[in-house]
Amino acid sequence: MFEEVRESIVNLRRAFEIVRLSDTSIKNKAINAIAKRLNENRTYLIEENAKDIRKARENGVRESLIDRLALNDKRIEEMLKSCEVVLSLKDPIGEVVDSFVREDGLKIYKVREPIGVIAIIYESRPNVTVETTLLALKSGNVILLKGGSDAINSNIALTNIIKEALREANLPESAVELVRSTDRSVVDYIINQRGLIDLVVPRGGKPLIDYVTMNSKVPVLETGAGICHIFVDESANVEKSIQVIDNAKTQRPGTCNAVETLLVHEHIAPKLLPELKKIFDEKGVEIRGCERTKNIINCKLATEEDWETEYLDLIISVKIVSSIDEAIKHISRYSTKHSESILTENYTNAMKFIASIDSSTVYINASTRFTDGGQFGMGAEIGISTQKFHARGPVGLKELTTTKFIVFGDYHTRK
Amino acid sequence: MFEEVRESIVNLRRAFEIVRLSDTSIKNKAINAIAKRLNENRTYLIEENAKDIRKARENGVRESLIDRLALNDKRIEEMLKSCEVVLSLKDPIGEVVDSFVREDGLKIYKVREPIGVIAIIYESRPNVTVETTLLALKSGNVILLKGGSDAINSNIALTNIIKEALREANLPESAVELVRSTDRSVVDYIINQRGLIDLVVPRGGKPLIDYVTMNSKVPVLETGAGICHIFVDESANVEKSIQVIDNAKTQRPGTCNAVETLLVHEHIAPKLLPELKKIFDEKGVEIRGCERTKNIINCKLATEEDWETEYLDLIISVKIVSSIDEAIKHISRYSTKHSESILTENYTNAMKFIASIDSSTVYINASTRFTDGGQFGMGAEIGISTQKFHARGPVGLKELTTTKFIVFGDYHTRK
Numbered sequence: 001m002f003e004e005v006r007e008s009i010v011n012l013r014r015a016f017e018i019v020r021l022s023d024t025s026i027k028n029k030a031i032n033a034i035a036k037r038l039n040e041n042r043t044y045l046i047e048e049n050a051k052d053i054r055k056a057r058e059n060g061v062r063e064s065l066i067d068r069l070a071l072n073d074k075r076i077e078e079m080l081k082s083c084e085v086v087l088s089l090k091d092p093i094g095e096v097v098d099s100f101v102r103e104d105g106l107k108i109y110k111v112r113e114p115i116g117v118i119a120i121i122y123e124s125r126p127n128v129t130v131e132t133t134l135l136a137l138k139s140g141n142v143i144l145l146k147g148g149s150d151a152i153n154s155n156i157a158l159t160n161i162i163k164e165a166l167r168e169a170n171l172p173e174s175a176v177e178l179v180r181s182t183d184r185s186v187v188d189y190i191i192n193q194r195g196l197i198d199l200v201v202p203r204g205g206k207p208l209i210d211y212v213t214m215n216s217k218v219p220v221l222e223t224g225a226g227i228c229h230i231f232v233d234e235s236a237n238v239e240k241s242i243q244v245i246d247n248a249k250t251q252r253p254g255t256c257n258a259v260e261t262l263l264v265h266e267h268i269a270p271k272l273l274p275e276l277k278k279i280f281d282e283k284g285v286e287i288r289g290c291e292r293t294k295n296i297i298n299c300k301l302a303t304e305e306d307w308e309t310e311y312l313d314l315i316i317s318v319k320i321v322s323s324i325d326e327a328i329k330h331i332s333r334y335s336t337k338h339s340e341s342i343l344t345e346n347y348t349n350a351m352k353f354i355a356s357i358d359s360s361t362v363y364i365n366a367s368t369r370f371t372d373g374g375q376f377g378m379g380a381e382i383g384i385s386t387q388k389f390h391a392r393g394p395v396g397l398k399e400l401t402t403t404k405f406i407v408f409g410d411y412h413t414r415k
Numbered sequence: 416m417f418e419e420v421r422e423s424i425v426n427l428r429r430a431f432e433i434v435r436l437s438d439t440s441i442k443n444k445a446i447n448a449i450a451k452r453l454n455e456n457r458t459y460l461i462e463e464n465a466k467d468i469r470k471a472r473e474n475g476v477r478e479s480l481i482d483r484l485a486l487n488d489k490r491i492e493e494m495l496k497s498c499e500v501v502l503s504l505k506d507p508i509g510e511v512v513d514s515f516v517r518e519d520g521l522k523i524y525k526v527r528e529p530i531g532v533i534a535i536i537y538e539s540r541p542n543v544t545v546e547t548t549l550l551a552l553k554s555g556n557v558i559l560l561k562g563g564s565d566a567i568n569s570n571i572a573l574t575n576i577i578k579e580a581l582r583e584a585n586l587p588e589s590a591v592e593l594v595r596s597t598d599r600s601v602v603d604y605i606i607n608q609r610g611l612i613d614l615v616v617p618r619g620g621k622p623l624i625d626y627v628t629m630n631s632k633v634p635v636l637e638t639g640a641g642i643c644h645i646f647v648d649e650s651a652n653v654e655k656s657i658q659v660i661d662n663a664k665t666q667r668p669g670t671c672n673a674v675e676t677l678l679v680h681e682h683i684a685p686k687l688l689p690e691l692k693k694i695f696d697e698k699g700v701e702i703r704g705c706e707r708t709k710n711i712i713n714c715k716l717a718t719e720e721d722w723e724t725e726y727l728d729l730i731i732s733v734k735i736v737s738s739i740d741e742a743i744k745h746i747s748r749y750s751t752k753h754s755e756s757i758l759t760e761n762y763t764n765a766m767k768f769i770a771s772i773d774s775s776t777v778y779i780n781a782s783t784r785f786t787d788g789g790q791f792g793m794g795a796e797i798g799i800s801t802q803k804f805h806a807r808g809p810v811g812l813k814e815l816t817t818t819k820f821i822v823f824g825d826y827h828t829r830k
Binding site: 020021100102106108110113115116194198199213214217219237240241243244246247248251343354355356358359360361362363364365366367369370371375376377387388389390392393402403404405406407408409410411412413414 | 435436515517521523525528530531609613614628629632634652655656658659661662663666758769770771773774775776777778779780781782784785786790791792802803804805807808817818819820821822823824825826827828829
């Protein structure tokens with residue numbers, strides 16, 4: 001049934017043997033060629049994308065989702081910017097990350113290597129096609145792209161361009177393969193190819209991620225949801241705290257690192273909440289508060305469901321707590337282990353918070369919005385890992401590598 | 416049905432909240448207490464082990480397997496030695512492995528953290544119970560032990576001692592839990608506890624490892640088999656090469672890093688093979704050679720099956736190749752990606768070999784027997800990972816950790 005996908009995987013494995021040994025200059029040549037062709041083929045890309053948009057409108061897809069699907073000059077400019085960023089990043093392959101020279105002179109080097117065939121299963125945004133291709137190639141991997149069926153024409157056009165660029169750089173064009181089948185069961189086929197596919201990265205909504213993590217026979221790099229928390233300790237500076245909370249909620253509410261739940265110490269709540277409400281009212285942020293919050297400000301009552309919800313919208317849940325321990329307990333229960341922040345002037349509480357909170361990123365006096373490969377100096381990322389295995393936090397070039405021990409001897413034998 | 420295991424897992428999760436925050440001194444106190452009690456309770460341990468041995472004999476188990484099961488003074492001394500080694504190792508938790516200070520002064524530290532609840536599924540050797548407990552505790556993790564049913568009395572006795580030691584160190588005794596059920600389906604129960612168990616490590620034969628890797632919903636750290644290869648290039652020093660091959664085969668043939676297949680360049684084979692055969696005849700090593708090998712020395716003919724077999728015994732398969740490329744091709748096809756070595760005086764061939772071979776450890780002019788946590792300066796290991804995800808090669812303390820980003824700000828907001 002999935003003969004075409006099977007063939008793609010065979011071709012990818014063959015291509016990997018070349019890509020993994022390719023010098024940085026070759027890989028950069030391919031990235032440059034991708035940029036050039038994206039720029040030159042704007043009309044073609046926008047026309048092919050228009051087919052997807054037309055079909056989506058016919059199917060009655062919401063305009064907000066159609067916006068995610070759309071390719072226009074601005075989006076193409078963003079892709080070119082991604083090319084520029086990935087070009088500028090240091091190639092991680094070959095980096096010696098650890099070494100040990102034995103007393104007998106045997107030299108043991110632990111060196112970064114590509115992982116292999118990476119399958120990415122994602123939903124409608126066609127820019128993901130380009131971004132993940134760039135990161136996979138730069139790190140010496142090859143990639144199987146399973147995009148959303150909504151974006152199939154856009155993705156075919158983009159991979160056509162990418163394949164031309166690979167040819168121009170003398171790399172095998174099958175280093176990047178698109179799954180053309182839009183049959184949903186192709187996902188099952190992909191996640192069963194243990195041994196042929198080295199890693200599966202699901203990107204998209206929670207149902208997709210849960211399905212892949214629970215059913216894959218191939219190792220999964222899970223980029224999870226973010227129910228991020230900020231706890232305002234009683235010693236925090238009220239004015240500065242409000243700026244941080246505002247930033248974490250409103251700077252870009254649709255992202256996984258935006259704050260969703262605010263925990264406020266009871267001693268600072270009467271000062272902080274009325275001031276915060278003023279700003280949130282201005283900006284149209286809906287507050288859903290616990291009973292004690294409602295005693296201080298006028299807002300909707302938060303239900304149990306609110307503590308479990310990633311709004312990705314201009315909504316925030318607020319709970320007043322009597323101690324840092326109560327805040328830590330709430331976070332331990334409801335957090336998706338993405339990013340949490342404490343705002344405080346108290347050293348002991350700050351240290352307690354960062355030790356106790358078991359999330360990918362824990363902040364003292366900063367907005368949760370910083371959890372991002374670009375902001376963390378990694379240049380680019382393919383998502384934020386909320387798992388503990390292999391990579392945790394932003395997943396950039398280094399996280400798309402494994403290591404190998406290379407040992408230099410002089411006919412050494414073990415005693 | 417597995418009420419007892421479910422309860423153990425709940426207790427482990429609670430214990431993890433304490434163990435992960437425990438200082439090195441507390442963890443070392445527990446390890447010291449384990450050593451003290453192992454030493455003081457030799458009679459008890461040997462008596463309990465005798466029950467397992469009696470039952471095994473009644474069941475007609477082979478003496479070689481009974482030897483693996485046996486606890487005696489020598490084995491207890493080895494356990495005490497393991498305690499000493501793990502005590503001496505640097506605690507990995509809290510180590511800053513990377514850092515980035517942004518232009519706006521925000522300080523981002525990537526810090527080592529424990530993984531959580533680690534389940535280990537293993538076969539009869541009771542020393543694994545102690546070794547894995549030591550490594551898990553030192554790295555701030557808690558551990559669910561599913562040992563072989565053959566060793567159940569020994570494992571109960573050992574975990575009783577471990578639990579007393581944990582109490583003495585004021586650590587929760589449920590930081591180490593033994594699965595007492597000997598029902599085989601308990602393995603299915605364990606590998607389905609995604610979210611409650613963070614990592615499963617199967618240790619044992621290939622059927623067990625394959626079953627766990629193919630069916631687990633929990634991330635798996637696979638410690639695989641080793642069909643290790645040595646390629647003797649035409650430029651190698653014959654005499655020194657023979658020493659290395661002899662060491663790799665006979666120093667301890669039952670281990671995963673022993674060589675199983677020897678590839679010999681056709682130009683050096685007539686000099687090397689007769690000399691090698693002399694030594695192997697003396698040491699009782701059976702040679703199974705390809706047709707061309709048989710033209711040089713008198714030996715059994717190797718079949719396709721030989722190239723795919725991890726003998727773990729005094730047997731070696733030998734193939735003559737016409738080029739380094741043929742050697743690399745053979746290894747790429749039959750290797751289990753554990754350890755491979757080239758013996759050569761040619762720089763270009765050496766570099767080609769280490770670049771081309773996609774195994775956890777690649778050697779130039781050294782015995783494959785070095786692939787071991789102790790030999791690599793890691794102090795101790797729980798196995799050799801042949802997967803590329805999370806850890807590759809010897810798995811020691813650092814490989815039992817994850818990382819967390821800790822970010823120090825001054826009310827920073829994202830622009």
